Amino acid sequence: MSGLLTGTWWMTQRRLSALARTPAVLVMTLVQPMIWLFLFGELFKRVVELPGFGAPSYLDYLVPGVVVMNAVSLNSFAGMATMDEIERGTMNRFLVTPVRRSAITNAGVVEQALSTAFQSLVIIALGWAAGARYPGGAGGLAVLVAASVLVGVVLAALSNTLALLLRDRNTIIGLNVMLLLPLTFLSSAFMAKGLMPAWIRHVAAFNPVSWALDAGRAAMAGDPDWGSVALHGGWLLALTVLTIALAVSSLRSYQRSQ
Amino acid sequence: MAHAIEADRLVKHYPGDVRALDGLSVTVGRGEILGLLGPNGAGKSTTVKILTTLVRPDAGTASVAGHDVLRRPGRVRRAIGVVAQQSGADPGAGGRANLVLQARLHGMGGADARRRADELLDRFGLRDAAARPVKTYSGGMRRRLDVALGLVHRPQVLFLDEPTTGLDPEARASMWAEIARLAGDDALAILLTTHYLDEADRLAGRLAIVDRGRVVAEGTPDALKGELRGDAVHLEWGEAPDEARVRAALGRLPGVRDVVLDGPRLSARADDGASAVPAVLAALDQAGAPVAAATVARPSLDDVYLRYAGRRFAQADAAPDAAPEPAAIGGAR
CATH class of the missing domain: 3.40.50.300 (P-loop containing nucleotide triphosphate hydrolases)
Incomplete structure (x- = not known):
């Protein structure tokens, strides 16, 4: 166990120092969510006037949507870094040291989690500057950030699994293109559930993006619904554990397939 | 251990x-x-x-x-x-x-x-x-x-x-x-x-x-290298010579063995390369396959490779999948 912890620590430190060397990347990837936030925020401003929408301002409703959509988008490219490491020979260099295989995967999870949390906080702050208000306070925001991190880890784990099993950059780009829009638009990211067509509402109920949003919004309400937070957060957590296990086993399978 | x-x-x-x-x-x-x-x-x-x-x-x-x-x-x-x-x-x-x-x-x-x-x-x-x-x-x-x-x-x-x-x-x-x-x-x-x-x-x-x-x-x-007795003799033609003629001409020379013909290039062993070469050149001239270039060398690992793998190293390296059978004439194997 201590081997796993120290291994994870060293592998994580390596990835974070790589991130620290190129902080511009982290800021540049924020441009896209900014555009979503302000474009959607302006374009759909008056949706809240629809009877039954149930939010005082669309920006208030939109911020969690953009936070989670950004987590999906950012992390579905995680496999690219893994591809770099495979092609450069770095992956094999680590695989022939005694470091635990799961420490290699964990380091990626921690890095993705931290950069997702950072970006989520920036989006929340910019939303606030634009006039969004968060009645649930710090507790509610913490749940939203945690939920975005879990969704991000799920996507990152899937992206890494594709990288390890298929070793093809186009497939990873394909994952982003194929999943980003359906995952976000077939969820409660931009439209209140009560106003969705019935079929989308049914699909959204099984969408992990919706689980994250339901948990986040339930906690951010003036009167938080902690039961809903626990339920949706629980599903999300279970899916996260499952996808990390998938990524670890695909690392072993990568090793066997060389 | x-x-x-x-x-x-x-x-x-x-x-x-x-x-x-x-x-x-x-x-x-x-x-x-x-x-x-x-x-x-x-x-x-x-x-x-x-x-x-x-x-x-x-x-x-x-x-x-x-x-x-x-x-x-x-x-x-x-x-x-x-x-x-x-x-x-x-x-x-x-x-x-x-x-x-x-x-x-x-x-x-x-x-x-x-x-x-x-x-x-x-x-x-x-x-x-x-x-x-x-x-x-x-x-x-x-x-x-x-x-x-x-x-x-x-x-x-x-x-x-x-x-x-x-x-x-x-x-x-x-x-x-x-x-x-x-x-x-x-x-x-x-x-x-x-x-x-x-x-x-x-x-x-x-x-x-x-x-x-x-x-x-x-x-x-x-x-x-020592297992390969004698010196390596390498010959080269402008284009691949007639195999049967070359074989016949060299077969008559004592002390020349392990002949491997590979396109326009030929490798052989001779106990004393320097003195064998004039006889080899004369014999091939007579047989109507005049040689363009000839070298004599102490055995190299390339020769070792040729002997055991049956092909020139550079050739195997360039086309690892192709496995051409070189023409061995009067060889020891």
């Missing part, structure tokens, strides 16, 4: 019916440098990947530093240093950071790791570049860092997979000097793979010649 490396009848198939290893066996003693020599695609890298726990063989057994690679991969990893064909160093990080991380992954403490990193930076002439990102290093510096990375934890067995491929002659010479220094360490066993004949000749105490997934000959470079 009898041997540092023992591989017994390793077999490895890849999808698409590629038989990378076909019963390869090899042993390396402690303090020995074994050169695994063969063209691209002969199975050298697959052998290294199996012995370094990256790949599982389909059949056969192997142990490294006394540990079974399949049953005890963790122990094998602690005992080995690997310099793979691809660098594997983190290009954004500095040389020292790469070394310290590698040391920590091998379980060394902080002070110990830093001391060892500095020691290796000095030894490999990288002290001045220690903090610079590795992507700014020259090819030779990068390769020296790779070797340093492989040595960080003072391994018992070191794998050098094509350590000088892609290096310019100067960097190659300095890498050779470095490897020769490593050879002085009695506790370290080295398995060196290369497709450079001169590199194998110069560095390896013992050689295993690999062709199509098997070891076809084994011994010290001198012993392997």
Whole structure:
């Protein structure tokens, strides 16, 4: 166990120092969510006037949507870094040291989690500057950030699994293109559930993006619904554990397939 | 522990019916440098990947530093240093950071790791570049860092997979000097793979010649060359000559043997090359196949390779999949 912890620590430190060397990347990837936030925020401003929408301002409703959509988008490219490491020979260099295989995967999870949390906080702050208000306070925001991190880890784990099993950059780009829009638009990211067509509402109920949003919004309400937070957060957590296990086993399978 | 490396009848198939290893066996003693020599695609890298726990063989057994690679991969990893064909160093990080991380992954403490990193930076002439990102290093510096990375934890067995491929002659010479220094360490066993004949000749105490997934000959470079009696005679025509005529003409000459004709090139052995050549040239002139160029040489590893693998090294290297049957005329085999 201590081997796993120290291994994870060293592998994580390596990835974070790589991130620290190129902080511009982290800021540049924020441009896209900014555009979503302000474009959607302006374009759909008056949706809240629809009877039954149930939010005082669309920006208030939109911020969690953009936070989670950004987590999906950012992390579905995680496999690219893994591809770099495979092609450069770095992956094999680590695989022939005694470091635990799961420490290699964990380091990626921690890095993705931290950069997702950072970006989520920036989006929340910019939303606030634009006039969004968060009645649930710090507790509610913490749940939203945690939920975005879990969704991000799920996507990152899937992206890494594709990288390890298929070793093809186009497939990873394909994952982003194929999943980003359906995952976000077939969820409660931009439209209140009560106003969705019935079929989308049914699909959204099984969408992990919706689980994250339901948990986040339930906690951010003036009167938080902690039961809903626990339920949706629980599903999300279970899916996260499952996808990390998938990524670890695909690392072993990568090793066997060389 | 009898041997540092023992591989017994390793077999490895890849999808698409590629038989990378076909019963390869090899042993390396402690303090020995074994050169695994063969063209691209002969199975050298697959052998290294199996012995370094990256790949599982389909059949056969192997142990490294006394540990079974399949049953005890963790122990094998602690005992080995690997310099793979691809660098594997983190290009954004500095040389020292790469070394310290590698040391920590091998379980060394902080002070110990830093001391060892500095020691290796000095030894490999990288002290001045220690903090610079590795992507700014020259090819030779990068390769020296790779070797340093492989040595960080003072391994018992070191794998050098094509350590000088892609290096310019100067960097190659300095890498050779470095490897020769490593050879002085009695506790370290080295398995060196290369497709450079001169590199194998110069560095390896013992050689295993690999062709199509098997070891076809084994011994010290001198012993392997010594098995080829006499000098090598190489002839060349402008275009491929008539095989039957050449065969008939050379067949009449005593002391000329092991004739291998390969397109417009011919190799043969002669007890005394210098005195055999005039007779050979005259005989071929008479037979209507006048020779364009002739050279006589002491036996080289290329000749050894030709003898055991049945084809010229450069040719096998250029087209590892093609396996042309050279025309052997009046040969000893």
